[in-house]
Amino acid sequence: MAAIETGRVCVKTRGRNAGKYCIITGLIDDNYVTITGPKALNNIKTKKCNIDHLALTDKKLKIKDKADEKDIEEALESADLTETFKQGLKL
Numbered sequence: 001m002a003a004i005e006t007g008r009v010c011v012k013t014r015g016r017n018a019g020k021y022c023i024i025t026g027l028i029d030d031n032y033v034t035i036t037g038p039k040a041l042n043n044i045k046t047k048k049c050n051i052d053h054l055a056l057t058d059k060k061l062k063i064k065d066k067a068d069e070k071d072i073e074e075a076l077e078s079a080d081l082t083e084t085f086k087q088g089l090k091l
Contacts, residue, residue, distance in 0.1 A: 002056035002057060002058055002060075003056075004024065004027070004033065004051055004056065005024065005027070005060070006024055006025060006026060006027065006063065006064075006065045006067075007023065007024065007060045007061040007062060007063045007075075008023070008024045008056055008057070008059075008060050009021060009022075009023060009056075009057045009059040009060065009061065009081070010022050010023070010024060010035065010054040010055060010056050010057060011054070011055045011057065011089060012035075012044070012049075012053060012054060013053055013054065013055050014052075014053040015053060017037075017042075017043075017044050019088050019089040020037065020042045020043075020044055020085075020088040020089070021037075021042065021081075021084060021085045021088060021089075022035040022036060022037055022042075022044050022049075022054070023035060023036055023037075023038075023061060023063070023072055023076075024054075025046065025063070025065075025066055025067055025072070026065055026066045028048060031050060031051060031052075032048050032049065032050055032051065033048075033049055033051055033054075034046060034047065034048055034049070034066070035047060035049045035054070036069055036072060037085065038069035038072050038073055038076075039069060040069065040073065041073065041076070041082065041085045041086050042085050042086060042088060046069065059079070059081070061075040061076065061079055062075065063075050
């Protein structure tokens with residue numbers, strides 16, 4: 001099973017961004033993390049998110065804790081996930 005950790009690729013399961021991919025950028029506590037889309041790719045800005053609203057994937061990016069969106073975009077490009085993030089899932 002995938003772990004909740006910085007760099008983990010997830011899918012939002014609830015809210016207006018349901019079906020979109022996001023990245024965990026930091027851990028807040030046992031129930032919340034910070035995520036980003038990044039905004040330039042799929043319109044998910046950096047924000048706090050309940051972990052119950054995320055479906056974890058087996059993919060993980062090598063990013064530092066609280067990385068900025070530019071670093072995340074570069075990591076997505078090197079992992080060949082940019083188009084996947086732009087398209088999202090069809091729910």
